[in-house]
Amino acid sequence: MNGLTITALVKWVDHRLPIFSLLNEELNEYPTPRNLSYWWNFGSLAGIVLVIMIVTGIVLAMQYTPHVDYAFDSVERIMRDVNYGWLLRYIHMNGGSFFFALVYIHIFRGLYYGSYKEPRELLWILGVVLFLLMMATAFVGYVLPWGQMSYWAAKVITNMFSAVPLIGDYIVTWLWGGFTVGNPTLNRFYSFHYLLPFVIIGVVILHLWALHRFGSNNPLGIEAKGPQDKIPFHPYYTVKDAFGLGVFLVLFAAILFFAPNALGEPINYVEANPLVTPAHIVPEWYFLPYYAILRSVTFDIWFLSAKLIGVVLMFGSSLILFLMPWLDRSPVRSARFRPAYKMAFWVLVFDCVVLGWVGANPPEPPYLYIGQVATVWYFFHFLVLVPLLSLPALDRPKPLPVSIGEPVLKGGGAASAGAPAKPMEKAP
Amino acid sequence: MKKLSIGAAVLLFSLPAGAALAAEGKELPERDWSFSGIFGQFDRGAMQRGLQVYREVCSGCHGLRFIAFRNLGALGYGEDEIKAIAAEYSIEDGPNEEGEMFERPGRPPDRFPSPFPNDKAAAANNNGAVPPDLSLIVKARTGGADYVHGLLTGYAEPPEGLEILEGQNYNLYFPGNVTAMAPPLFEDAVEYGDGTPATVERMAMDVATFLAWTAEPEMEERKSMGIGVMLFLLVFTGVLYAVKRKVWADLH
Ligand code: HEM
DSSP: OOOHHHHHHHHHHHHHHHHHHHHHIIIIOOOETTTOOOOGGGHHHHHHHHHHHHHHHHHHTOOOSSSSSTTTHHHHHHTTSSSSHHHHHHHHHHHHHHHEEEEEEEHHHHHHTTTTTTOOOOHHHHHHHHHHHHHHHHHHHTTTTTHHHHHHHHHHHHHHHSSSTTHHHHHHHHHHHHHSSOOHHHHHHHHHHHHHHHHHHHHHHHHHHHHHHHHOOOOTTTOOOOOGGGGEHHHHHHHHHHHHHHHHHHHHHHHHOOOTHHHHHHHHGGOOOTTTTOSSSOOOOOGGGHHHHHHHHOBBBBBOHHHHHHHHHHHHHHHHHHHHHHHOOOOOOOOGGGGHHHHHHHHHHHHHHHHHHHSSSSTTTTTTHHHHHHHHHHHHIEEEEEEEEHHHTTOOOOOOOOOOOHHGGGOOOOOGTTSSSSSOOOOO | HHHHHHHHHHHOOOOOHHHHHHSSOOOOOOOOOTSTTTTOOOHHHHHHHHOOOOHHHHGGTTTOOOOBGGGGGGGTHHHHHHHHHHTTSSEEEEOOSOOEEEEEEEOOOSOOOOOOSSSHHHTTTTOOOOOSSSTTTTSSSTTTHHHHHHHOOBBBOTTTOOOTTTTOOSSSSSTTSSEESSSOTTTTSOOOTTOOOOOOHHHOOOHHHHHHHHHOTTHHHHHHHHHHHHHHHHHHHHHHHHHHHHHHHTTT
């Protein structure tokens, strides 16, 4: 086939199904703010890791056996007897961790630059949905290798539902498909683990659709005033994303090849044993803050059991993100121009790290008390501090720049401010 | 490797406080392992001696169910040597034409047979404690090979006032310090074919090296692939950075 007929074919298809136009508009021409920093790399990185997870997962599934008697052995077979099985499994296992690291940074980026604000509320909400789906996927996935921690994590987490008043025990039996975590549980977890990533893809498409409606937010948090504030996605951001991917892969490969088990629990290399409870049941690092919140409630309040409150707070800590667009009423997006909000943001980051550290330790003093303070602070931040700091009286915003082009082009001299974004002489 | 994993922990801002939970007693001494570090390789001599220690001492109580005799090629044994080692074991096979199970000498594809038919039998023979299968033990314990070495060399007199029950032993590194495993190693418990003096320290190092291999037989391939991949990625990322600078040059 020569070039001419391919062009003709593309035209023929595009006329009937404008998919090539769509790709061109959304991935090539797509006008993007010219001032995005490297914090804007994490979304596309998460997307790439999602693809990596799905590809390695599908190949693992060809060798994995979802049965309580064979699951652990089948994973070891993958590690030992399948060609490059160890590589596949270590990619998938560490990929989960890196996926969460990327998404956490992505979420905090949004919180810092006010990316959840009008008109991007739905985009934000879809992001939180993605995060919840990811957590569910990772939780059921962690159960599949059927190690000690797999089993006991499944037991502890499903048991939380017994805190639901009246019908709690029925819910747990229903989740288990029996009277304890057993083969039916493993089977349904496997089914969900295969299903949810594809649901995630669907929501990712909606997420991107909503993104492209108004385009990316940017570090200044102000809307683009005109074409001079925007640049085509390709080549500028394709190359920037590619470089970011390179940096990510270097870090990923360093863990993958030289310390593939550093992020996991050694005890998960012991096959599940319902008769032996591990001395310390801890989740993977990315769930530790939630685990800390869950265990920080040690007292009943009126007719509400400590367990129930803990569970509600734990789920609430993620669900509260949904409300962010309405909790934060400030018209200024970027924390750059909101001194007090900026400080509160960094305290929240610190608070989450503290919660993670508490989650890794046993629920006893002093960790318990630190966890309780950190939990209270977490909710105080979202429910009290964020609404209060929306008031200009409490957090007076600094003056906003006139346009995106202005500060970026400043280096070119006063005359160039606001000039069209054409190639121009470089600043000396 | 240690540095790397610490780096990763900082990077991902948290790591289960595993190391701290290791031994409630004394801090685990860290040994210099042939296989640690990104260039580390298993010392073949130590692996072969470790196999001997496993076969002559540990295998009476501990299985090695994920290791087939054919895997011993990685220790530097030839096909005939592997056949000879396998043939020393008797493997249950069957059923035969008459429907009976029978015993036959081992062959390279067979796995190391476990010493007890089930956990109940294992516990009944060991003061109620089940000796765990050792295939994965180095990956399954915080401290890894250091822990296995520490456990084997960590038997000591119990502190004043601590009552040790019949069939139990005081150990500095076992979690809780009291274990049902009697000290398995003593001076010259085995006679090394290569003339290495069989001190407790030497045997513990050797068997821990061997068990590090059984836990991660892919380690050498993984690390050497990792070095290639890292070099490629560093160059590739450097080139991408240069391209990025070039593409963006007209904007700044
Ligand atoms: C959203 C993307 C995904 C995430 C976050 C995820 C997460 C995980 C996690 C944390 C594990 C446990 C790793 C371990 O300790 O061994 C796991 C295991 C597994 N996953 Fe996924 N996964 C994803 C996608 C998939 C897909 C699409 C498949 C294909 C069906 C898949 C198949 C498997 C299999 C067969 C296992 C068990 C084998 C093993 O443990 O290595 N995963 N997954």
